Amino acid sequence: MNDPDEPVVGYASFAVWQNANTGIGDATAQNTNAVNGSDGNTTNRETAQQGKAADNADEVVSGAAMTTDHGRVLLGLARAAIRQHLGLDNKPESAPDIIIKQHPWLNESGASFVTLTEHGQLRGCIGTLEAYRSLGKDVSDHAVDAAAHDPRFFPVSPEEYPLLQVEVSVLGKPMTMPVRSRTKLEQTLQPGKDGLILTDSQGRRATFLPQVWEQLPNPHDFVSHLLAKAGIKPSYDWNNGEIECERYEVTAYAEH
Numbered sequence: 001m002n003d004p005d006e007p008v009v010g011y012a013s014f015a016v017w018q019n020a021n022t023g024i025g026d027a028t029a030q031n032t033n034a035v036n037g038s039d040g041n042t043t044n045r046e047t048a049q050q051g052k053a054a055d056n057a058d059e060v061v062s063g064a065a066m067t068t069d070h071g072r073v074l075l076g077l078a079r080a081a082i083r084q085h086l087g088l089d090n091k092p093e094s095a096p097d098i099i100i101k102q103h104p105w106l107n108e109s110g111a112s113f114v115t116l117t118e119h120g121q122l123r124g125c126i127g128t129l130e131a132y133r134s135l136g137k138d139v140s141d142h143a144v145d146a147a148a149h150d151p152r153f154f155p156v157s158p159e160e161y162p163l164l165q166v167e168v169s170v171l172g173k174p175m176t177m178p179v180r181s182r183t184k185l186e187q188t189l190q191p192g193k194d195g196l197i198l199t200d201s202q203g204r205r206a207t208f209l210p211q212v213w214e215q216l217p218n219p220h221d222f223v224s225h226l227l228a229k230a231g232i233k234p235s236y237d238w239n240n241g242e243i244e245c246e247r248y249e250v251t252a253y254a255e256h
Contacts, residue, residue: 082143
């Protein structure tokens with residue numbers, strides 16, 4: 001075009017979407033099977049394998065069975081996986097696979113979340129709602145996912161590694177709550193103890209880990225924000241079981 005002032009016909013395309021992320025207690029669930037966050041932070045990246053557990057799984061490692069020693073091993077495993085991913089550790093004896101071999105209980109089926117923070121701010125969080133593989137594999141893979149594949153953040157760099165703090169949460173099996181109304185759900189919830197999963201008839205699903213109660217101590221607010229996270233109107237009320245409700249507990253281990 002020789003004349004810069006010559007009129008032309010042009011075309012453009014745009015896409016607009018609604019982000020249901022509330023900014024509170026979000027976590028990303030793979031397979032729901034995975035969710036961002038030991039602090040409950042989750043983005044709804046749930047795969048087609050939602051809720052699928054291994055057919056021949058061994059005894060599931062539950063929160064009640066975990067000890068402080070288990071926590072030390074789990075935190076060390078998460079860090080080893082991140083170091084290996086970032087190319088910071090070439091020592092075979094500290095590889096995630098070796099840690100798993102040294103602790104046979106890591107081969108039992110389990111569901112976990114790994115949360116990373118930096119200077120007190122969330123830096124990545126991915127986890128699993130239902131056990132479908134070994135706990136050791138679940139933790140090591142989620143540690144890498146939290147560092148590199150949380151869609152809300154840029155991947156963690158090797159220079160950032162010393163700044164990270166790690167938290168690992170081991171989930172108990174989700175249990176369906178026999179409640180058919182929002183009012184009954186809010187009356188039944190145990191603040192500070194219950195993790196909650198809400199699912200509607202359209203398949204929209206979201207979870208908050210128990211740690212989110214620290215930010216939302218009121219059951220009504222807790223449920224409202226979780227509905228919003230699932231892409232459902234926060235004020236939505238129900239009386240005939242339109243929303244499926246599941247609760248679970250976690251045992252969380254955090255670095256100090």
